[in-house]
Amino acid sequence: MNDDALGRLGDGGSLTNRVQAAIEEMIMNGELRGGDKVNEITLSERFGTSRGPLREACRALAQEGLLVAIPNRGVFVRELDLREALEVYDVRSALDELMGRLIAERVDDAQVRELYGLVDAMDRAAAERDLERYYPTNLEFHNRLLALANNRRLQRLYKGLVKELHLFRRKGLLQLGSMRISNEEHRQIVQSIEARDPIAAGVCMKSHVLAAKQRLLAAVEAERAQEITLAQTSAPRRRRQGT
Amino acid sequence: MNDDALGRLGDGGSLTNRVQAAIEEMIMNGELRGGDKVNEITLSERFGTSRGPLREACRALAQEGLLVAIPNRGVFVRELDLREALEVYDVRSALDELMGRLIAERVDDAQVRELYGLVDAMDRAAAERDLERYYPTNLEFHNRLLALANNRRLQRLYKGLVKELHLFRRKGLLQLGSMRISNEEHRQIVQSIEARDPIAAGVCMKSHVLAAKQRLLAAVEAERAQEITLAQTSAPRRRRQGT
DNA sequence: GTCCGCCGGTCTGTTGACAATCTGACGCAT
DNA sequence: ATGCGTCAGATTGTCAACAGACCGGCGGAC
Numbered sequence: 042m043n044d045d046a047l048g049r050l051g052d053g054g055s056l057t058n059r060v061q062a063a064i065e066e067m068i069m070n071g072e073l074r075g076g077d078k079v080n081e082i083t084l085s086e087r088f089g090t091s092r093g094p095l096r097e098a099c100r101a102l103a104q105e106g107l108l109v110a111i112p113n114r115g116v117f118v119r120e121l122d123l124r125e126a127l128e129v130y131d132v133r134s135a136l137d138e139l140m141g142r143l144i145a146e147r148v149d150d151a152q153v154r155e156l157y158g159l160v161d162a163m164d165r166a167a168a169e170r171d172l173e174r175y176y177p178t179n180l181e182f183h184n185r186l187l188a189l190a191n192n193r194r195l196q197r198l199y200k201g202l203v204k205e206l207h208l209f210r211r212k213g214l215l216q217l218g219s220m221r222i223s224n225e226e227h228r229q230i231v232q233s234i235e236a237r238d239p240i241a242a243g244v245c246m247k248s249h250v251l252a253a254k255q256r257l258l259a260a261v262e263a264e265r266a267q268e269i270t271l272a273q274t275s276a277p278r279r280r281r282q283g284t
Numbered sequence: 285m286n287d288d289a290l291g292r293l294g295d296g297g298s299l300t301n302r303v304q305a306a307i308e309e310m311i312m313n314g315e316l317r318g319g320d321k322v323n324e325i326t327l328s329e330r331f332g333t334s335r336g337p338l339r340e341a342c343r344a345l346a347q348e349g350l351l352v353a354i355p356n357r358g359v360f361v362r363e364l365d366l367r368e369a370l371e372v373y374d375v376r377s378a379l380d381e382l383m384g385r386l387i388a389e390r391v392d393d394a395q396v397r398e399l400y401g402l403v404d405a406m407d408r409a410a411a412e413r414d415l416e417r418y419y420p421t422n423l424e425f426h427n428r429l430l431a432l433a434n435n436r437r438l439q440r441l442y443k444g445l446v447k448e449l450h451l452f453r454r455k456g457l458l459q460l461g462s463m464r465i466s467n468e469e470h471r472q473i474v475q476s477i478e479a480r481d482p483i484a485a486g487v488c489m490k491s492h493v494l495a496a497k498q499r500l501l502a503a504v505e506a507e508r509a510q511e512i513t514l515a516q517t518s519a520p521r522r523r524r525q526g527t
Numbered sequence: 528g529t530c531c532g533c534c535g536g537t538c539t540g541t542t543g544a545c546a547a548t549c550t551g552a553c554g555c556a557t
Numbered sequence: 558a559t560g561c562g563t564c565a566g567a568t569t570g571t572c573a574a575c576a577g578a579c580c581g582g583c584g585g586a587c
Contacts, residue, residue, distance in 0.1 A: 054355035055570065057343065081539070091572045092539090093336065100300065100340045101347040106440075112297035113539060113578050128437045131382060139378035194371045194448075197349075198441055205437075298540065324569070334542045335569090356548050356569060 056090050061098035063088060068107055068118060068207065075120035075208050079108065106205055121208040123261060130254035133202050134247045136195060141242035143190040145234050152189060156231045159185065163224045182227060186246075211264070226252065299333050304341035306331060311350055311361060311450065318363035318451050322351060349448055364451040366504060373497035376445050377490045379438060384485035386433040388477050395432060399474045402428065406467045425470060429489075454507070469495065 064084070067073045085095040099116045102108040110116045121129070159182040166175040187196055206212075226249045233241035307327070310316045328338040342359045345351040353359045364372070402425040409418040430439055449455075469492045476484035 057570085058355070082537095093339075093571060093573095096336075096540090097340050097343045100343045104344040104347040112301070115539065125437070128435045131386070131435060132379070132437050132441065135378045135382035136375070138381070139374060143374070192371045192374060194368070194375050194445070198375065202437075300540085325567090336541060336543095339570090358569065 056094040057097040057101075060088055060090060060094050061101050064098055064102060065107065065204075069204070071212075073118050075118050075210055077118045079116045079118065081115070105201060107208065119205075119208050120210060121205065122210065126206065126209045126257065127254060129202050129205055130250060130257070133199070134250040134254070136199050136202070137246035137250045138243035139192075139195060140186055140190045140199075141230065141234070141244070141246035142239040143192060143195075144186060145237050145239040145242035147191065148189060148234055148237075153231065153235045156182070156185065156234065160224065160227045160231055163227060167224055179227075186230075211261075223252075299337040300340040300344075303331055303333060303337050304344050307341055307345060308350065308447070312447070314455075316361050318361050318453055320361045322359045322361065324358070348444060350451065362448075362451050363453060364448065365453065369449065369452045369500065370497060372445050372448055373493060373500070376442070377493040377497070379442050379445070380489035380493045381486040382435075382438060383429055383433045383442075384473065384477070384487070384489035385482040386435060386438075387429060388480050388482040388485035390434065391432060391477055391480075396474065396478045399425070399428065399477065403467065403470045403474055406470060410467055422470075429473075454504075466495075 064073070064079070073079070079099060081092045081095055081099075085092045088095065099108055099110065103110045103116060107119055108116045109119045159178055162178050163175055163182065166172075166178060187199055190196070226245070230242065230245045230249060233245050307316070307322070316322070322342060324335045324338055324342075328335045331338065342351055342353065346353045346359060350362055351359045352362045402421055405421045406418055406425065409415075409421060430442055433439070469488070473485065473488045473492060476488050
């Protein structure tokens with residue numbers, strides 16, 4: 042991020058809104074990592090504002106859960122441990138089930154065709170092992186579903202949860218887990234939506250998220266096993282790893 | 285609320301936190317109603333602070349969804365129309381299902397007995413038509429369930445939704461609807477929890493919320509019908525009511 | 528050698544003042 | 558009478574400075 046950081050986000054109206062968007066962006070693209078301290082003076086100088094708007098932006102982000110404010114100590118980028126990440130997946134599973142239910146109750150044929158189009162595109166990308174194309178389409182697919190649910194509260198909470206997952210320490214594991222995603226799950230979701238079966242659509246979407254949760258767990262376990270192996274080979278005399 | 289408004293909430297550490305709690309309190313007890321403007325100078329003078337902390341508190345409450353900030357116009361207490369209230373109920377139904385699922389997977393016998401105790405207390409209060417005792421117990425029952433789910437994310441989102449429902453214009457209708465609540469639903473919830481049946485517990489809790497949603501809808505319909513009747517008798521020559 | 532208390536620097540918490548914007552009303556022209 | 562441009566008052570947006578809290582290092586006592 043450069044000195045024109047706020048200029049690019051010029052559509053916020055107030056400085057506070059732009060600063061808030063800028064900090065959120067810094068967190069999302071990894072410039073600010075979990076546990077980092079948000080220094081008011083440093084950041085306000087960088088954005089070319091005073092500390093007032095910056096403090097207001099931090100307050101909002103803290104309420105949103107992206108930052109943590111400790112009185113007289115400052116604000117820090119929140120850090121999500123494995124337990125919390127799994128909690129988020131559980132909540133997402135519940136919201137996804139609702140999403141499927143709502144969508145199946147109100148889609149029209151054109152929307153179903155659009156969803157099939159996205160699934161087909163993902164199939165083609167997957168066949169070519171083209172992850173650069175698979176990811177954005179996958180993202181669009183889920184955004185489209187979220188929009189089709191037509192429930193603003195659901196949309197806000199869901200987007201918040203997605204943002205929160207960016208705070209997971211080993212974010213790489215999330216992508217590693219979703220890499221092995223089965224597009225077949227997506228197709229089943231659309232099929233149950235096409236059948237206008239709210240129960241089935243809800244179950245499909247819930248299962249989809251819970252499967253992702255399990256993939257994350259598996260990836261964490263795999264990494265842990267590998268770490269232990271590495272540690273044992275490089276320092277074989279050590280019997281116990283740090284807990 | 286008096287001039288000691290912040291003194292009673294003295295445990296917030298920073299002024300901002302106390303102001304935030306105070307404003308939230310004002311919204312919850314109805315002193316600030318939906319659509320009301322939050323004047324920075326007026327409120328800051330009332331709390332004995334400057335505008336800085338007050339603005340930060342409003343930022344946080346806006347992010348939480350209790351206030352709405354319009355650039356260069358100020359912040360206003362958010363107003364929930366019927367459509368939005370129903371949306372909230374839908375989301376709550378999903379979260380409650382998750383809650384039931386999680387609880388049934390991890391309760392112990394003592395906790396089940398405690399839940400039965402609360403249901404019994406509600407039965408006794410209902411038998412005596414003692415709503416003053418029924419309400420707090422009902423609240424405690426649901427808070428207890430929320431705690432038993434042991435999922436902080438779920439707890440935060442759920443409490444947020446409950447707060448948001450206070451912004452519904454005709455809040456009275458909510459209570460009117462829950463007055464006819466069947467404690468039998470509560471007992472069924474506990475029974476399925478006691479049976480350690482996650483599916484059944486989830487369904488029971490989801491149904492409980494959706495039933496409340498239907499009761500709200502019915503109350504709104506009843507009120508609307510009565511309004512039309514009154515309007516027709518008092519001004520019978522008018523054929524069309526204002527939309 | 529270790530622990531305790533002091534102290535300077537740094538950062539946050541808060542404030543009051545200045546600049547920009549909006550609201551509502553007044554007066555004028557049509 | 559109605560509509561429009563203008564203006565004063567009020568309110569929000571932003572800033573720079575002051576006060577207080579926390580952190581780390583230093584020196585002395587045991």
